[in-house]
Amino acid sequence: MNELEVDQLEVDLGGRPVLRDINLRLDRGELVGLLGPNGAGKTTLLRAILALTSIRSGRVLVGGKPSRPGRCEIGYVPQRHEFTWDFPISVEQAVLSGRTGRMGLFRRPGVADWRAVGAALDRVQLTELRRRPVGELSGGQRQRVLVARALALAPRILLLDEPFTGLDMPTQELLGDLFMSLAGAEHAVLMTTHDLVAAVDTCSRLVLLNGRIIADGHPADLQDAALWTTTFGVSDNSPLLKLVKAI
Amino acid sequence: MSITDFLTDLFNPNLAFLPKALAIAVMSSIVCGVVGCYVVLRGMAFIGDAVAHAVFPGIAVAFVLQGSLVLGGAVAGVATALLIAIFSQNRRVKEDSIIGVFLVGAFALGIVIISQAPGYAGSLQQFLFGSITGIPDRDVYVVGGAGLVILGLVLALHKEFVAVCLDREMSRSMGLPVFWLDIVLYVLVTLAVVISLQTIGNILVLALLITPAAAARLLTDRLGVMMLLAPVIGGSAAVIGLYLSWSYDTPVGGTIVLIATAVFLAAWLLAPRHGLLAKRWRRVGAARPPRRHRQRLPGRSP
Ligand SMILES: Nc1ncnc2c1ncn2[C@@H]1O[C@H](COP(=O)(O)OP(=O)(O)OP(=O)(O)O)[C@@H](O)[C@H]1O
Ligand SMILES: [Mg+2]
Numbered sequence: 001m002n003e004l005e006v007d008q009l010e011v012d013l014g015g016r017p018v019l020r021d022i023n024l025r026l027d028r029g030e031l032v033g034l035l036g037p038n039g040a041g042k043t044t045l046l047r048a049i050l051a052l053t054s055i056r057s058g059r060v061l062v063g064g065k066p067s068r069p070g071r072c073e074i075g076y077v078p079q080r081h082e083f084t085w086d087f088p089i090s091v092e093q094a095v096l097s098g099r100t101g102r103m104g105l106f107r108r109p110g111v112a113d114w115r116a117v118g119a120a121l122d123r124v125q126l127t128e129l130r131r132r133p134v135g136e137l138s139g140g141q142r143q144r145v146l147v148a149r150a151l152a153l154a155p156r157i158l159l160l161d162e163p164f165t166g167l168d169m170p171t172q173e174l175l176g177d178l179f180m181s182l183a184g185a186e187h188a189v190l191m192t193t194h195d196l197v198a199a200v201d202t203c204s205r206l207v208l209l210n211g212r213i214i215a216d217g218h219p220a221d222l223q224d225a226a227l228w229t230t231t232f233g234v235s236d237n238s239p240l241l242k243l244v245k246a247i
Numbered sequence: 248m249s250i251t252d253f254l255t256d257l258f259n260p261n262l263a264f265l266p267k268a269l270a271i272a273v274m275s276s277i278v279c280g281v282v283g284c285y286v287v288l289r290g291m292a293f294i295g296d297a298v299a300h301a302v303f304p305g306i307a308v309a310f311v312l313q314g315s316l317v318l319g320g321a322v323a324g325v326a327t328a329l330l331i332a333i334f335s336q337n338r339r340v341k342e343d344s345i346i347g348v349f350l351v352g353a354f355a356l357g358i359v360i361i362s363q364a365p366g367y368a369g370s371l372q373q374f375l376f377g378s379i380t381g382i383p384d385r386d387v388y389v390v391g392g393a394g395l396v397i398l399g400l401v402l403a404l405h406k407e408f409v410a411v412c413l414d415r416e417m418s419r420s421m422g423l424p425v426f427w428l429d430i431v432l433y434v435l436v437t438l439a440v441v442i443s444l445q446t447i448g449n450i451l452v453l454a455l456l457i458t459p460a461a462a463a464r465l466l467t468d469r470l471g472v473m474m475l476l477a478p479v480i481g482g483s484a485a486v487i488g489l490y491l492s493w494s495y496d497t498p499v500g501g502t503i504v505l506i507a508t509a510v511f512l513a514a515w516l517l518a519p520r521h522g523l524l525a526k527r528w529r530r531v532g533a534a535r536p537p538r539r540h541r542q543r544l545p546g547r548s549p
Contacts, residue, residue, distance in 0.1 A: 071422075078417060082417070084412060094413065097406070100423065
């Protein structure tokens with residue numbers, strides 16, 4: 001059984017078709033990169049997997065059961081701008097907020113919650129900064145806070161939306177290593193990115209998406225230029241293709 | 248007037264309205280201070296304003312029918328809060344325009360209704376600018392009870408409110424009832440506004456919600472501290488404001504708000520980490536090398 005299974009998924013937004021004929025499988029130990037141009041439907045696909053958007057047809061199975069909000073199997077790392085960074089809250093409290101749904105209404109955090117927060121902070125190497133206000137972190141540190149917040153639920157699946165955007169190379173590498181080690185530790189990781197280099201370097205599989213899935217395979221098997229020109233709508237002499245050939 | 252004179256007046260049976268006004272002003276400032284933290288952190292000031300205005304027709308109806316003003320205001324305010332919550336779920340609708348149209352419309356309705364009551368000019372003044380006289384005994388208990396309910400709900404739902412403030416998308420994915428939490432928060436804001444109307448008045452009540460919380464935000468980077476500081480600032484402003492208003496015969500709502508504003512300005516200047524003076528001071532400190540270092544600069548020794 002696959003950890004995540006997307007069958008014949010179709011999604012409309014504002015009366016327009018956004019995703020069609022999406023079939024995707026994800027297993028533990030995999031780190032899959034989701035590539036596609038702006039507006040391709042990457043974020044929409046993640047939201048559909050989380051059951052945050054209504055789907056027209058098809059189904060999403062998580063651990064064999066239909067996905068619905070509040071299931072702890074999925075850790076979600078939205079884009080950094082979704083988070084209110086000027087909120088007066090420390091790093092560890094921000095990570096703890098990831099467990100709000102699990103704790104249940106009217107409950108206060110207990111020992112298990114703080115343990116999970118500690119483990120998540122360790123995992124992303126933020127333990128030293130745990131008392132720092134979130135507003136005083138760099139972009140890379142912020143991204144790690146969001147990853148830790150998702151990990152605080154001890155999920156089996158991790159969905160990351162553009163974790164590399166706006167980060168410099170050393171930070172990207174650090175995060176890439178983190179995602180690879182999470183995949184190595186039996187997580188199923190799916191991340192969207194616009195960073196081809198980082199994706200090729202870290203991912204075990206790439207999925208090219210533009211409304212539908214155009215290709216799905218190991219980076220080395222995606223050498224065919226036609227796949228990339230179709231996905232991104234670029235011409236035959238685009239720099240993108242030179243980059244692909246260099247893979 | 249000295250503090251002792253003020254205390255004497257407070258316990259003077261002929262001035263029984265004074266301790267009542269003080270109790271209501273302090274209780275409502277505390278509640279507004281706490282709830283205001285969410286309003287400030289979520290940037291909901293406009294919604295607070297809308298609710299404050301929308302409360303007016305309810306109060307006018309209650310006035311014409313000789314009912315409880317607090318109750319009338321609460322009904323109208325909660326109705327508005329629900330409408331705003333429903334509208335604002337759909338992010339494609341420009342919610343601020345709807346709120347804008349709605350709050351002025353509600354206020355106009357209130358003015359028309361109250362003009363039907365004989366001798367309305369004086370009451371209108373009272374609604375708009377607050378007053379310390381004419382508060383029925385019952386209202387002290389209503390305000391106290393409502394205040395306790397509001398603070399209890401804040402305590403119970405704090406971590407959910409924080410999660411929704413931090414990240415709506417993530418909160419939805421955690422299965423939190425974001426829509427209902429929004430509604431509860433809006434209703435809490437409404438109730439805080441309604442119980443403050445008596446003393447502060449319709450025009451200035453927004454200040455009680457925003458100013459102490461904003462001042463507290465300047466003074467700390469920790470939410471827990473902020474939510475303690477804001478009611479302390481609000482409550483102190485109420486006590487000092489009422490004292491000054493009683494001594495110098497100034498309008499009570501305006502005086503309380505001016506004190507709170509002064510606290511805000513002081514915080515803006517003097518806050519330990521983010522205040523204007525602290526920043527200026529740090530910059531000066533950074534521009535000038537430490538003394539010992541300066542003495543060792545080459546070519547300077549005689
Ligand atoms: N709320 C909405 N209502 C209607 N259409 C929407 C809505 N949100 C997104 N869309 C449309 O759906 C399509 C897919 O959007 P999506 O955000 O999933 O793209 P994306 O691949 O994540 O793009 P980006 O790389 O820019 O983040 C876009 O064409 C967008 O215009
Ligand atoms: Mg996107």
